[in-house]
Amino acid sequence: MRVGIIGAGLQGGRRGPVVRDFPGTELVTIASAHGKTAKILADRLGCQPTVGWESLVERKDIDAVLVCTPPHLHAAISIAAMKTGKHVLCEKPLAKTIAEAVEMVEASRANGVKLKCGFNHRHHPGIQKAKQWFDDGLIDGANFIRCRYGIGGRPNYEQEWRADPKIVGGGHLMEQGIHGIDLARWFAGDFTAVSCLTATYYWRTQPLEDNAFALYRTAGGVIASIHSSLTQWKNLFSFEIYGENGYISVEGLGGSYGTERAMFGKRDFTAPFGEEVIEFRGEDRSWYEEWKEFVSAIKEEREPLGNGKDGLEALRLVYAAYESARKGCSVSLGETKQK
Numbered sequence: 180m181r182v183g184i185i186g187a188g189l190q191g192g193r194r195g196p197v198v199r200d201f202p203g204t205e206l207v208t209i210a211s212a213h214g215k216t217a218k219i220l221a222d223r224l225g226c227q228p229t230v231g232w233e234s235l236v237e238r239k240d241i242d243a244v245l246v247c248t249p250p251h252l253h254a255a256i257s258i259a260a261m262k263t264g265k266h267v268l269c270e271k272p273l274a275k276t277i278a279e280a281v282e283m284v285e286a287s288r289a290n291g292v293k294l295k296c297g298f299n300h301r302h303h304p305g306i307q308k309a310k311q312w313f314d315d316g317l318i319d320g321a322n323f324i325r326c327r328y329g330i331g332g333r334p335n336y337e338q339e340w341r342a343d344p345k346i347v348g349g350g351h352l353m354e355q356g357i358h359g360i361d362l363a364r365w366f367a368g369d370f371t372a373v374s375c376l377t378a379t380y381y382w383r384t385q386p387l388e389d390n391a392f393a394l395y396r397t398a399g400g401v402i403a404s405i406h407s408s409l410t411q412w413k414n415l416f417s418f419e420i421y422g423e424n425g426y427i428s429v430e431g432l433g434g435s436y437g438t439e440r441a442m443f444g445k446r447d448f449t450a451p452f453g454e455e456v457i458e459f460r461g462e463d464r465s466w467y468e469e470w471k472e473f474v475s476a477i478k479e480e481r482e483p484l485g486n487g488k489d490g491l492e493a494l495r496l497v498y499a500a501y502e503s504a505r506k507g508c509s510v511s512l513g514e515t516k517q518k
Contacts, residue, residue, distance in 0.1 A: 180204045180474065181240055185232045185256055186247030187211035187220040190270055190297075194245055195224045197470045204243075204474060210235045236260040243477070246270060251346045254279035261286040261294065268473050270297040271357055273490030275348040277498060280491040287487050295473050295483040296490025300358045301365065302468035304459040305429040308441040309420070313366060317443060318422030321367050324403040325419045326359035329411025332382055332389075336409075342384040350387030352377070353497050356407025359418065361485070361493045363395065363403035366420055369492070370395040370403070374509040375500035381410050393500040433463050 182198050184191050187209055199206040210229035211217040221228035229235050232252075236244060236259045244260040246253055246269040254274045257267045267287075273296045274280040287294035300306055312318070340346045341354055352360075352375075364370065373395050377388035389409035396402050414435045419428040425445040431437035444454035469485075476483035495512065503510040 180242045180477070181207045182243045182245065183207055183229075183235045183238070183241045184209045184245045184247060185211075185235060186245075186270075187213075187216040188247065190247035191220060191245075193466055194247060194470070195220060197466050198245070199224050199226070201467070201470055201474065204470075207241060208235060208238075232256050233259070236263055236265065239263075241265060243267070243473075249340050249346045250275045250348060254283055257283050257294070258286045261290045261292050264290060264292060266293040266473075266477055268295045268297060268470075269490070271361075271490065272296075272348065272353055272494050272497070273487065274494065275346075277491070277494055280487075280494050284487040284491050293473070293477050293483055294487035294490075295469075295476070296485050296487060296493070297469070298358065298361050298485035298489065298493075299465040299469045300362060300432075301485050302465040302472065303429075303432060303439060304464070305431070305439045305441040305457075306362065306418070307468075308457060309418070309427045309429050310366070312427050312441075312443050313420060317445075318420065318425040318427055320422050321401050321420050322423065323401065323421050324363045324367055325417075325421075326363060326404065327406045327408075327411075327415055327417045328355055328359045329406070329408030330355065330414050331412040332409050337383045342382070342387060344387060347387070348494075349497055349501060350377070350379075350384060350391070351389055351409040352391035352393065352405075352407045352500060354407075355409075356391055356393070356405055357493050357497055359405045359407065360393075360395075360403075360496050361489060362418055363405065364489075364492060364496065367395075367397050367401040367403055368399075369397065370496060370512060371398045372396045372509055372511050373496065373499045373503050375503040377501070377504040388504075391500065391504075393503075395496065433459070433461075 208227040209221045214230040217228035243266040375393040378390045382389040393405045416432045431439045439459040
C-alpha cells in the first residue's frame with residue numbers, strides 16, 4: 180500500500196517512521212504548505228517532498244493518505260482524497276465542525292473507502308488491557324468513569340495555531356480531552372446528556388478554554404467525568420472505570436506522563452486490599468498499533484477501530500459540552516446544534 184502524508188509537523192514526524200517501516204506499506208511522499216518543512220521531513224524519512232496537498236490527493240499511485248494538518252483543513256483534504264478512492268487516516272478532531280465531519284463520513288461511504296480518526300489512545304497497551312478486562316466482565320459493567328488528562332503547556336502557547344479560533348473548533352477539551360471522551364464512549368456506549376463548565380485560568384486563549392469539567396450520562400445511567408486541563412503543571416493521564424464488582428484503571432502514558440500501568444481490583448469487603456498491576460515499559464507503540472489496525476481494516480474490508488463515525492460522535496460530545504457551558508445547564512445530545 181503506497182502512502183502519502185499531508186502535514187510535516189509533529190504528527191507527521193511521529194507517524195512517518197511507522198508507515199515507512201511497517202511491512203506492506205511504502206511511504207511515498209510528504210506534503211506541506213511550505214516546501215522547506217516537507218523536504219526536511221522527507222529527506223529524513225527517505226521519500227519525496229511535495230508542496231501543497233492538492234497534487235498529492237490527485238496522484239493515482241497513492242492508495243492511502245494520512246492527514247496531519249491543523250483541524251480547519253481536515254475536511255477539505257480528506258474529502259478530496261476519498262473522492263479519488265483513497266483511504267484516509269485523519270488526525271483528531273475529525274473536523275473543525277460537526278457538519279464537516281458528517282460530510283467526511285458520508286464521503287467515506289459513498290466512495291467505498293475507509294476513514295479512521297486518529298484516536299491512538301485506544302491502542303495504548305494499558306487501555307487495551309483495560310478493555311479486555313472490561314469486556315470479560317471482571318467488574319460487571321460500568322457505574323461511572325473518571326478521566327483526568329492534562330499538560331502544563333509551554334512558553335508562547337498563545338501564539339500556536341492551537342490557540343487560534345479560526346483554525347480550531349475549541350480549546351483544550353477539543354485538543355486533548357477528546358481522547359478521554361472517545362475512551363469513555365468506547366467503554367460506556369453513547370451518551371445522551373452532558374453538563375459542563377469551562378474556564379480560562381492562565382493561558383490567554385479566550386474564547387478558548389484551558390480547562391473543561393464535563394459530566395456525561397448514558398441512557399442507562401452511566402456517568403463519565405472528564406477533566407481536561409492545560410494548567411496541569413505536571414503531566415497527568417488517569418482513566419478509571421468503576422463497576423459493581425470492582426474497578427479498572429490506567430495511569431500514565433509513558434514519557435513525561437510516567438510509566439503506563441493497568442490495574443484491576445475486586446470488590447471485597449473482608450479481604451485485604453489488593454490489585455493486579457501490569458506495567459508497560461519501553462517506547463510508545465500506540466502509533467504502530469493504530470497504523471496496524473488501519474491497514475488490517477483495509478485488507479479485511481471492515482470498519483477500523485476508531486472509525487469516522489467514532490470521530491464524528493466524539494466531536495458532537497465536545498460541542499454539546501461547550502453548549503452546556505454556554506447555556507449554564509445540562510444539554511441533551513439530541514438538542515446539540517449542528518454547527
